[in-house]
Amino acid sequence: MTKVSMRVNGRPVSAEVEGRTLLVQFLREGLGLTGTHVGCDTAQCGACVVHVDGRATKACNVFAMDCDGAEVATIEGMAAPDGTLSPIQQAFQDHHGLQCGFCTPGMVMSAAALLDENPRPTEAEVREYLEGNICRCTGYHNIVKAILAASGQPVAVAAE
């Protein structure tokens, strides 16, 4: 067992973890932050994407102990404390960018990282960036629209 300390959504946490404990297990089982999902065991689906020190990271593919001292952000920290959705979350709702919601936390975290790097991506850039996030429900149409809309580019609203 190794002791790790990190900040998760701005809150300091520390715990004893096994060497093999993945960050996603630590978040889900250790901290009860079940918004981060596990959709595969080969680091392909992106359901588990969180930010580690500001970078989009597949939490199923990194050990918790390797995140010692890191700043971790998860889906639970995206909305304002009063519950107001972030612009990306709101765009996902306005554009119906989610159905079953299982891929959604990873999609939102990936989208946030994309818009940090590239505030006005083209459609092709959005699609390429989402290569590592699989959604089985939406056919991606409304996810791409939501991300373009969240970047401030004009997109017709799905919900009206």
Add this chain to the structure above:
Amino acid sequence: MPKDHAPKDRGIGASSRRREDVRFLTGTGRYTDDINLHGQAHVAFVRSDVAHGRINAVDTEAAAAMPGVLRVFTAADFASAGGIPCGWQVTDRHGAVMKEPKHPILADGKVRHVGDPIAAVVAETYEQARDAAEAVVVDIEELPAVIDMKAAIEDDSPLVHDDLGTNLCYDWGFVEDNKAKVDAAFKAAHHVTTLELVNNRLIPNAMEPRVAVGDYAFGTGDHTLYTTSQNPHVIRLLMGAFVLGIPEHKLRVVAPDVGGGFGSKIFHYAEEAFVTFAAKALRRPVKWTCQRSESFMSDAHGRDHVTKIELALDAEGHFQAIRTETYANMGAYLSTFAPSVPTWLHGTLMAGNYKTPNIYVNVKAVFTNTVPVDAYRGAGRPEATYQLERVIDMAAREMGMDPIELRRKNFVTEFPYETPVAVVYDTGDYHATMDKLIEIADFAGFEARRAESAKKGLLRGLGINCYIEACGIAPSQLVGQLGARAGLYESATVRVNATGGVVVMTGSHSHGQGHETSFAQVISEMIGIQEDQVEIVHGDTANTPMGMGTYGSRSIAVGGSAMVKAATKVIDKARKIAAHLLEASDADIELKDGKFSVAGTDKSVEWGAVTLAAYVPHNYPLDQIEPGLEETAFYDPSNFTYPAGAYACEVEVDPDTGKVTVCRFAATDDFGNIINPMIVDGQVHGGIAQGIGQALLENASYDADGQLLSGSYMDYAMPRADDVPFYTVDHSCQTPCTHNPLGVKGCGEAGAIGTPPAVVNAVVDALQRAGHTHVTHIDMPLSPARVWAAMQTN
């Protein structure tokens, strides 16, 4: 129910934002894997790594001694349990019932596919269970496996189930009495087009892997199963009555937020029965979380048909007859609804949108040493549509006719229309959806786009097709005659609270479809209250009436109808209360915008005042009606619904590599009336992507020994965001369903049904236009290698 075309801010026809989104977007959804019970133990399954073998011994001793291990289970522990049941019995063309193998919870004597569970290790933690599972020693004598369906029914084939004496589950003919007439029509035909094709095996891959948590309360004897299911009541019935012998009142099944299903979460799986059984045996909650690599070899797969279809035409191109012969893979066991998919969900759709007087469908269902195959989005209907729409395209080319004109010439135009394959289309307008398609897909601009592609050295093609599906499953008496071992009604309880809010408890289940929003829109419309005054409860057998769940695009058509029926009863009663309060006769009372009024007067009473009176009955006709305001209704449909439409796909093919890119995709669907257009669009989008996946990318591939080659996302190509374009979808052509109260048809599967033939037709068109005139068909998935190879043979 009146249809309102004006843009609305609530009720039927409004694109209301989904209320479920808030919890999913903030990470506060509650999926089954998010449930952790006090004291829970974890199970890991030991699964077969060979496709076929005799189990000589299972040595659990070392595993049982590992740290944290509570118990190791094998088949012997389930001697008193029933097997996993099949919910549909097909009768073959000679009148005999299908061959139905035993399906034990843990493999007993033999393993029959890679992934077949042999033993189960329950331990304090999941890691301990997995570690110990590695220590279970299974002595298996490997037997020759049979993977190919045609080989499986040769006399010398190894048998998947020795006691059945054959790998043929059934040999089904439909309609058997028409066979001679159909054969005669072929003899007399001017032209016959023949096509042999494969409908590739798919793995559903809902993004949430399956999870099951079993719990047992020793003090009361109550069992609870939390599971990733599309139909918790069906699981309760099947598992309780047939597998574990638990009466329904002692078994609660909860399917909380479920991360997609696409059919794969309809079925009752062994792992659900296992955790329920083990929780009682160990007096501990037992949890199973499926790893994705485990889902690939334990979730029921979809499709997997090999078909020969023949289409007979007269000299003008009128369809005279259709004859098909299909081999349908059942896999190693019969999954819950597997026998119905290649038969009643497939043969009955073989008429498509067309008048063809003579149709004969033959289906041989075959056992192989592969994962069981069952319904996957569309289930039988995509297989029917694909072969029909491919052979029509091919016939048009052979006869030198325009593929759209050939289709139009044969469209059914008068309704109701009784097909020669036992269904009656109540309504539709196939010319209208085709006209709309031509407009939204901009066929006029195709040649200019083709020229642009040519400048880049790419071959552009345009493919179209039509589809029809039978949804709103299904009239219980009819399916009973066809072999269903269940009724297919739906139910709802509408409970009105004293202050006027409404709670609807529905037997339908939402796992992405947004019922919590769209069902509330219907109630809002009916009563004239805000949508947020309405709550939709689903997914828990403890607080919803017996329902058959969500699949077959049935929720709004069947579940919605049950809800309308119950709400109508509630409103009728409320009207009586209002009449009493207003001192008028109920016949004169109108309900509008949440207010009851006496026709032709300004006397009215608010909805909330009436509901309050129902629960505080001081001034109330107690001699005539009971207090309270709550009604339940069951709705059994009188027919299927028949969504139909026309799809168009434009592709670019790279002649150097064979890579296909979908550039444009357009879909026009007639879903009848629509509750939430935004949600309907989204359903179609998702179906299109799955259809493109089937056509170009996805393939569950086994080698000759029965090893699953596509066992992870590295080998099984899921469509990603950059594999698909934006889609143009339209559902303005609306012929309301004639036999349900909302006039709705259902929209969940259309995209997956209508898309594959459009894509394949487009690729063949691109190659034909480029002079590869010998390329008349390529089997799905149209991988670069297959497309490139097809081009080389010229």
